[in-house]
Amino acid sequence: MTLQRLGTGIGWRPEIADAVERMPGIDWVEVVAENTCPGHLPESLRRLRERGVTVVPHGVSLGLGGADRPDEERLAALAERVAALGAPLVTEHIAFVRAGGPLTASPVLEAGHLLPVPRTRDALDVLCANIRIAQAALPVPLAVENIAALIAWPGEEMTEGQFLYDLVDRTGVRLLIDVANLHTNHVNRGEDPAKALAELPVEAIAYVHVAGGVERDGVWHDSHAHPVPPAVLDILTDLASRVAPPGVLLERDDLFPEPAELERELGAIRAAVAAGGGGADGPWEPPAPPAAAEIPGVAEIADATRQRVGLAQAAVLSSLVAGTPVPEGFDRVRMGVQARALAAKRADVVAKVAPELPEILGAAYRGAFLAYAQERPMTGGYRRDALDFAAQLLREGRTGGGGTHRRLRAWWLQRSGSAPRRRALLRRA
Template structure:
């Protein structure tokens, strides 16, 4: 990233279903909001309250499709930019993922083929996005259900070269690293060793469920200890600017969410 990322602390994903919970949870240093669910001209009252308190709010996109062969949709980029301005956001984040082609939606955040040809396309898409956004962009690694047979490099190597080519920041989801470790046999520790963590913007942590030997990153359960262990491994390598808990459905009590944030702080402090 062109500038050093801001110090964010420990945060939680803001969702309309838990807006009042997020407002009253102690120790929430920043929040993240799904950009596609926000109208920048009519921000939810809860987000305005948090901003008035000085809590940073990061727009997090899920539909830009920066990993696709087509250039990013100017309308989607304009929406992300408007969200960033309305929220006075320190940065914007999105996924390094393929989501559509020829007007057809995949319905999932699909992995990008890690080839030299794909890297060139993605780098150009990133540059276009950076030009359209008023704040720095950070890209998130995804949880992959499969790997492309033509892959020429690891995800860490692909992201490393992309960062070198574009200066884009990284949003590292340690739950996704765990998912790929369980489902695809890809070592999370090896990924951390290969990633350019000096360009880390912040970190995602989340829970999920195992079904018939496959780990599903559902964001609807307590964070497994194995995911917190990967967070500790990351913190042993770099001091993350921020760590954020994602919880997207089947919301627990306020006390349970507060306990999850405390577990995250504990994992960070273990190093």
């Protein structure tokens, strides 16, 4: 299937929707798939589509790197969004986002964010099998993204470039290369971005992400809330010297600057691509995925392989969100950094999906939520998490009383339909 080159794009977010519509030179936009409702697309997206602007859905919750087979309902929902947006392709991540369940005889835990898979043969077998399942369920080509990592798995058997090369060779999947994530892994894990680019199959690149971050205490956080640093633009130029990227997109998820600043960043991205010699226009013929019979290891993998991967991932996630011991071989300091980052991300997303909570609780919201998160791992989605958080505050009487308690209780009742019971007080013998 021949696709037009995507060109230069920006991540569409409600906070900058009006600005994106007015920006010159925007060829396409990317939307978080889970934040769109097929039957109720925002008017801004409708207008962009009517102008011929391509819209690509970007999934964050499939967990293709997880030990379990991809959830059929999640795949169906992603396919529905592809159809509603008229998208030419769809993207997801090389990551796991949950662990546990029947495969490991342990509770299902949600990370609330993307976690790296180990670059091992077992993990690659699981990832390849899951991607083939997703490819069969989706109506358009799938591209998968390399992620940023704060932690490294012990005993890895491949570099990132080798891992991605084998993944493409075995599945025919396209790649979404995030150059900001390559920079993050350079700072946090000592990995060479140029080496990764030299090893991966650049002809399989569907498009490229560019984003900013921030360094704190020697750790680079892929925040998507800060300007794109020169080091990330340098990696983009290196990539463009190897292949003309079919599309390049600026991601920004928070602390949105004025539109003029976003336009300047887009100009810097175009300049970096041009400096590498890439960015040619014209039709793009994505590589056709090989037939199943031609792909080694495409058959369903052994349950034992999934179980080995599942047990390892469950141990890591339980350590990060439930306070169990750090698995052997992991850096304890980095695991602590990752655990705090997951809790902070969880607090931020809950504040976005339930903005009434920080409004009701005021300055006490963040500390109260982080204390709650330390006691209670997330086992459902963020909306469920918001309700559980409010219910716990009400049960334990930790609302500050007065008007705050009444407002929080009214908010909770409106969404849940029943009153949380107060925890019984223990009487002294």
